[in-house]
Amino acid sequence: MHITDFDHLITETSSVALPESDAAAPGQLIAGLRARALPEGAAVLICMPNGRNLLKLFFALVAAGYVPAMLPPATPVLRLRQMAEDFGAVAVVRPRLGEELCKELHIEAVNRQAGWEVGFFRTLAKPVTEPGEVILTTSGTSSHFSSGCVHSFDSLRANAHKHAAEINLGATDTMLINLPLYYSFALVAQAIASIECGARLVISGPPFIGSQYVTDLARHRVTVSSVTPVLMRTLLAHSAAALPETVRALTVGGDFLAPEQAAAFVQRYPGKELYLTYGVTEAGPRVSTGRAHEANAKRFASVGRPMPGTLVRLLDVDGPAQEGELLVHSDTLLKRKIGRNALSPLVEMDGQTWLKTGDIFEIDEDGHLFFKHRKSDFIVLNDEKVNLAAIKQFCRALPGVLTCKTRSIRRADTVDGYFLEITVDDLLVGPAEADAMKAEIMKGLKHIERPSSLTLTPVNRQQYEFYK
Incomplete structure (x- = not known):
């Protein structure tokens, strides 16, 4: 399937659906970039809400040789300006670009198109990315607003295929996406994975309301969806919000689910599949998958074994628990990190490139991964x-x-x-x-x-x- 051949797979829920007049035509955006002789390989910032338009933009830019960087729609102006500079961006896409915002972002021209507005930056830097690449953004600390992980689009597709195989995702499935698509978890493991498999996509968006989520699952006969631990707690806390019969599997990502909540889900929904996943944006993003529905009580705390083709090891193992920082080697790691103050998380060891995750893990005798804490979760006072x-x-x-x-x-x-x-x-x-x-x-x-x-x-x- 060509990466732009997916529109027929998408349905939008009422919370994100736009009027027919706002149906987007990404070709106009690409034509505008080329009319201004903007170089292929240059980054374009996308600040759009969840929906069909956002995915159409993303894939059209990749296909045309430009580099999309998806950001939260409410990204502060200062952060937008900094990322535009650091990523060598030539344009920004938002639903609306007001006069004041254009002034603060140093935008010299605006193209108004159905579904969005495109602002072209006045000062253009040499691109720091190349055709075929994608920037996945990561939240920064108080000392620097944000950084970007540069990935090959092909490696994101490879990661999506591996994840799809882990959860048995296929063309007969319907995937509900309710997480923001600017999260690598939602973009790769849900959107790209579904499109690559030919699965039907139902796109929703924030805010998450347990009763509405269950209604959307039933209305669209969803078979697979993904939640974060916070959303899982919401579902478990509302006994009336029972999952429909059509749902065969939920995956959990973005953080670590407490083992007692995994146990509660498995007990409440015997026969349904629960996958506990681990990933980091720098890894592309999925690293491992745990099958909680097949696990014993001890392994409700595990995020499973690494995906095929993914190697892991522990660095600086310390103490009787044999815990250490998790290092990951795979063919879907980021190519490099960009942005001011951005430090490379990649290291060379034994002739291979490894990603330092910053997460402390224990690995049991069968290769199952058990998260302990973030390396930065300890301070000395x-x-x-x-x-x-x-x-x-x-x-x-x-x-x-x-x-x-x-x-x-x-x-x-x-x-x-x-x-x-x-x-x-x-x-x-x-x-x-x-x-x-x-x-x-x-x-x-x-x-x-x-x-x-x-x-x-x-x-x-x-x-x-x-x-x-």
Whole structure:
């Protein structure tokens, strides 16, 4: 199948469907790029919501020799400007480009087309990418906004094929995509995998509402879908939101699912398949797949074995548990990383190129991978090691908590503390409950573990994008 021959496979749910007048014609965008003599291999930033138009843009740019970089539609202006500079972008595509935004992004001309507007940047740098490549963006830290992983499009297709084989995805399946397509998890393991297999695609989008998700599964007779651990917790918490008979499999990615939640799903839905996956954007992205529906209780905590053609090893193994940083070697690794402050995660060992994931794992005698924590999840305060992963896990178990993040406070070469930032459901945690929750958190932590600053932000759960 040619990469542009997929439109007939796509259905949109009512939450993302656009009027017929907004049906996009990517050929106009390509013609506009070529009319301005913009070089093939140059990057184009795509800030579009989930839907048919977004995928049509992505594949049309790849086919024409340009390099797509998909970003969240609400990406701040400062970050857009920085990535435009760092990625050597020649244009940005958004549903609308207002006058103020054009001024801040230094856009010299705008083409208004059905479904989107294209802004052409005034200052053009030499492309840092080549035809046939794709930029997958990754979230940065407070010291730098974002970086990009440059992949060969062919290697993304190869990764998608491997993942499809792992979950038995085929032409008779219908895949529901409700995660943002700018996540490599959704783009490669769902969209590209489905298109390569000839499976039907149903595209939805945020916000995630458990009852609506189940309704979409039933209405479109979906057989396969993917969720993050947060979304799985939402599904398990609503007993009325039972999965339809048509659903044969769910995959979980983006983070690690607690083993008790994997067990709860398998117990509630005997006969349905549950795949626990591990991947990182730099790996293209899928690395391993665990079959929870076939596992014993111990392996509900495992993300399975590496996919075929993927090798893993542990670096700096320490302690009786034999844990170490996971290194990955495969034919779908990124080619390079771009962006200011971007550091290459690739190392050469024993004549092979390996990806340093930054994740600490244990590997059992049968080759099953068990995630332990992020390498960056430990900080040292006053000569004592503090486990930020355990602190986040403690906070996430509290009623009403949606997300929990930590940010280390660094001065020179030392860590002086950390910020603890928690997002809560405003229907469950009001002002009075917030004070009580703060007190409970501080009481549950040792003195050395307590954050320098603790903030609770209440949000409307149905409008909040909390996919990761």
